[in-house]
Amino acid sequence: MDILLLIKAAVMGVVEGLTEFLPISSTGHLILAASLMDMPGERTKLFEVVIQTGAIMAIVSLYVERLWKTVLGLPRDRTAQRFAVNVVVGFLPAAVAGVLFIDIIKNVLFNPLVVALGFIVGGLVILWAERLQARGASSRVTDVDAVSWIDALKVGLIQCVALVPGVSRSGATIVGAMLVGFERKTATEFSFFLAIPMLFGAATYDIYKHHELLSSADVPMYAIGLLVSWASAWVCVRWLLRFVESHNLVPFAWYRIGFGLLILLTAQMGWVDWSSS
Structure with missing residues (x-):
């Protein structure tokens, strides 16, 4: 058993769990972590996708009762039916776009300039959205059960932007929902629910396409990555829900802008290969 590899898997799990649901792009952080730990190759890319399921299981475990x-309640409860429809409606646009354009995204958009712009522009959009909130923009949706299918569709269409590397799926859905009229905490919770089918679907699709890369020898690495990803995401999500109750997203915006500049610097110096996916 390669202890060093298991340590690296644990570190990647922490990075995934802590960044998946914050509006800062897990993809960019995983690329940086893999580069710093010298973990290149297709197996690492598949590992990064698979451990997303650990982060999603944190959402499932936190909201299992809901x-x-x-x-x-699906057979007879109108609230349950509306909630399920909204999740499906919000999930479908990005799912369809991802299947149709995944090869273009990986082959064309994964370059340092696009990733850096994704971080920086995303940060600027967060600052803009929070300025609108500060100026008294109305938040008419204050509970996930009050979301209409039209609102869900709008958020789902905005989520498609997150297919651009560096944008952040959670960032796009949270800020997109706020711009549509969601209260900040409600936007955050809705982004969690949209993540369940989105990330499970992405992991299943990638495993199906690259199943030949799976090996029984890698079971300990995947087990550690999944477990640590779940634990760190569980802690992070609980913290984020408390944070957004009394704070805005401005700190994440400035972090994104700084990280985008870091991408440009490390790419220019040749320290990190940002063309990885």
Whole structure:
């Protein structure tokens, strides 16, 4: 058993769990972490996708009562039915776009300039959205059960922007929902629920396409990565929900802008290969 590899897997799990649901792009951080730990190659790329399921299981474990109640209520409960429809409607645009354009995204958009611009422009959009909130922009949606299918569709269409590397899926959905009229915490929770089918679907699709890269020898590495990703995401999500109740997203915006500049510097100096996906 390669202890060093297991340590690297644990570090990647921490990075995934801490960045997946914050509006700062897990992809960019995983690329940087893999580069710093000298973990190149297709196996690492597949590992990065698979450990997303650990982060998603943190959402499932935190909202298990809500999700189970929804499943049981689907035959007769209008609230459960509306919630399920909204998640599907919000999920479908990015899912379809991802399947149609994934090869173009990986082959064309994964370059330092695009990734850096994704971080920086995303940070500027967060600053703009928070300025609108500070000026008294109305937040008419204050509960996930009050979301209409039209609102869900709008957020789902905005989520497509997150297919651009560096934009951040959670960042696009949270800020997009705020711009549509969601209260900040409600936008954050809705982004969590949209993440469940989105990331499970992405992991399943990638495993299907690259199953030949899976090996029984890698089971310990995947197990450690998944477990650590789940634990760190569980802590992060609980913290984020408390944070957005009394704070805005401005610190994340400035962090994104700084990270985008770091990408440009490390790419220019040849320290990190940002063309990885």
